[in-house]
Amino acid sequence: MSHLHRAIAFTATLLAAGLLQAGQVRVAVAANMAIPMQRIAVEFERATGHELIPALGSTGRFYSQLRGGAPFEVLLAADDEIPARLEREGLAVPGSRFTYAVGRLVLWSLDPHGVDPQGNVLKQLPRGRLAIADPRLSPYGAAAIKTLGGLGVLAAWQPAFLQGESVSQAFQFVASGNASYGFLALSQVMRDGRIPRGSGWIVPSQYHPPLNQDVVLLNGGRSSAAALAFLDYLKSEPARATLRGFGYEVVKH
Structure with a gap:
């Protein structure tokens, strides 16, 4: 010991x-x-x-x-x-x-129909802003960049970024309606094992480092x-x- x-x-x-x-x-x-x-x-x-x-x-x-x-x-x-x-x-x-x-990364929207369970919304042209945490300061922001890059859609979504210093600020952008979507920590939107409001795609762990x-x-x-x-x-x-x-x-x- x-x-x-x-x-x-x-x-x-x-x-x-x-x-x-x-x-x-x-x-x-x-x-x-x-x-x-x-x-x-x-x-x-x-x-x-x-x-x-x-x-x-x-x-x-x-x-x-x-x-x-x-x-x-x-x-x-x-x-x-x-x-x-x-x-x-x-x-x-x-x-x-x-x-x-x-931790787990989630793409979340306050709109109950904003994000499909497979995350296919990311393969469409951006409609609205996408909140992320600063990837230089936040591991969740870095994971979001990795995910978009792995899906081949980073260049398409970068002009839609609304970047916060922390994942907490990214959540506020979505919750306030200033962003249509956000890459967040699952813990910010999950309660007792479920996502009780809005819609989300829990990002498979293979898209970014643990x-x-x-x-x-x-x-x-x-x-x-x-x-x-x-x-x-x-x-x-x-x-x-x-x-x-x-x-x-x-x-x-």
Whole structure:
């Protein structure tokens, strides 16, 4: 058992025994996790007594902020590259990183008839704007570009792009009617295993690299009981069940 795993286990034991006071954990949260995190934060606080304080944004933007000294204790990323980079650069605790979820990309429209289940709308001439997240900052934006390229329709759709910094902003473009379609995280439109409004095409995973989403303990959380408890909670079945309900795939740790 690694030093980190022993520390997590010891912290969980103390919490169960009521020997540690509840604390707070400041978490930088990838935009695609905005809605699931609302539920996870409540469940985490109920299970541990700790308070989770989330900040939402693009993973690429968080990376820049962390290099500038932003006071987060945990990064819940939208990819596996940036958490690994933070480890290599000495900004995160070695050995603390793991994949908490595998995301899915969806083409979504607020119009119930806007997107067919096979995504054939992409093979037609664009009618309306297509919202995507900035592919330089968002793995979901990069996956959208890969998908359009794989379908051979990137050049046709590029003039219709309405680009947001994050996948959260891309969702707002579609939800507000400023874009007819959007490449989004499935978690933004799925609830309890289904898409309750609008219409969507869940993009087959072969069209883009896996959207492995890693969490990592940042140096500021090294001695934080709340941060260690949160990492432990993400591996629990209640957290995994919540993530599955929002369309994520989860791996056993």
